[in-house]
Amino acid sequence: MSFVGIVMEAAGILTTVAVASVQGLGGYKGASTGVKLIIGQGDGSMGGSVPHIALWDDHGARIGQYHAKSKDTIDEDGTGELVINHSQTTPPGHQADPMYVMLSNLENNAICISAVYVTNDKISGTFYGDVGYMCGMSWYPSTALVDSNFYTPRCVWLDADHTNGINARALSFHLNDIAAQPDKLAEYNDNTDTICKSTPRFSFWGNLTPDGQIPFFSPPLQYNIDSVNGGQGADKDPKAVIDRDNQYDKSVYVSQQEHHSKRSSEKTAKQQRRSIKTSNINPEHLIITDSNGHSAKEVCEHPNSVGWDIVSTKEGLFCDLADRQLYPLCSPTITVNCFDLNALQLKTLVERDGNFAVHPRGYNTTAYWK
Incomplete structure (x- = not known):
């Protein structure tokens, strides 16, 4: 089983990287999903709090969650290897495919993530930090290697209180769209809005909490057959996947249905402005x-x-x-x-x-x- 994900070449062109296997990722047989986090490396301070993780199937039904303890951390040189049981399916323990994935850092201890490997022994895919970089997340270079070609994707920051101007507490992605086939990758390169302005496909969130609800494609997307390998190719209707103006509020805490008072919104904005002192985490x-x-x-x-x-x-x-x-x-x-x-x-x-x-x-x- 290979883990395929999108990275960005030096020329700014999106391409795919496939990792034949992920060392240490196991124990996910049956009604469970394995998730491995690769932390940005190189300076000693990119590790931080373990994010909470939530999974949904392709129809938006929740599969299971991993709730990190407040003291759980991953050091820079470490990795997070997690098994999420499908305890929230109907009925509980039912095998399901983790098509939508959300990570949320509930703590004020920022973590910089280079890659997220996801598999249930049937489907697999990888989120690389370059997608978040391309679409506007706070980021930094990293030395973490992801494949035999010695590629080092950028890492992207998740932090609850937005210290140093970090703009995301959470990120979410649609697994099969992150593991893009050649025709879909060509679609992304031709129009990055089909991934960066397609919220159910990929998004980062300012405040979304671990129990938050992300948007889904409903009904599920339709794809053309890929002209290169016969797999799931480009969107049948690329325009249909792009967000309408102001369709989604990226500052929500739980769901798009919540309503914030003006005072609450002003308080949140004031807290975030206070946290933005400098983008330099440590000037020394x-x-x-x-x-x-x-x-x-x-x-x-x-x-x-x-x-x-x-x-x-x-x-x-x-x-x-x-x-x-x-x-x-x-x-x-x-x-x-x-x-x-x-x-x-x-x-x-x-x-x-x-x-x-x-x-x-x-x-x-x-x-x-x-």
Whole structure:
């Protein structure tokens, strides 16, 4: 059984990555589903609270849930391997296919997720963080490997209180649409709205709680036969899968039927504004990467990046994430307003008593990515 999911190439083109097997993911035989979480890696602080997980079948009937305890965490170098029993089917314990998946972080301990593998030994699929990145989630580069080609997808953040401007508590996806066949992938590349503005297919949510209800395709979608492998291809009606204007409220806590008072909405907005101090999680920590797949320029220029200052040795650039300012690395010809890679210091000119002098800024801790 292979786990297929969507990633983004350097040129911004969506493609698929298939993992033949997922080590350690088992125990899901019978009326149960296995879920494995791959956490972003590389700096020591991407782990966090284990999200709650909910499953539904293709008709929107709830299958089962995993309720994490408040103290349950996954370290950066760890993985979450969970088995969700189908205890909420009718009748309970009935075998069902987990077509819709939702993850919700109930805690204020942010976690950055690179991949989510889902299988019930009959169907399988993978959500990779690149989909969330493409569709607007808070993200950061990662060194977590997902297949034999050494691909490292971005990780996406889930956090209940939106610290550092993290914009999602929860995410949801339609499993078979995330494991896209060639014709469907071509549809996504031709019009990203067919995935990013198709809420039942994929969405991230500001406040959706573990018992929240996500939207479903009702009736289930109709697909053409894929021209490449004869599987489930592109949508028969691509326009029908795209959200209408203001069709869904992404700030809800439980369902689209809830109504918030103006005071409650203003309170939530005020709390979120207070939490947005800077996109830099720790200004005293620095990432240095030698990977061609990690871009300091992208981190600085992308509005949804959340993490740490970063140096790309391949680009010869340093990103001051707090100010979203790029600097070149220092050299014999560039000695100010640059980053000194040997001293691990940003050297900028500041005025003192009418004179300008170099003011170095350094770091207490550093992570090196190879």
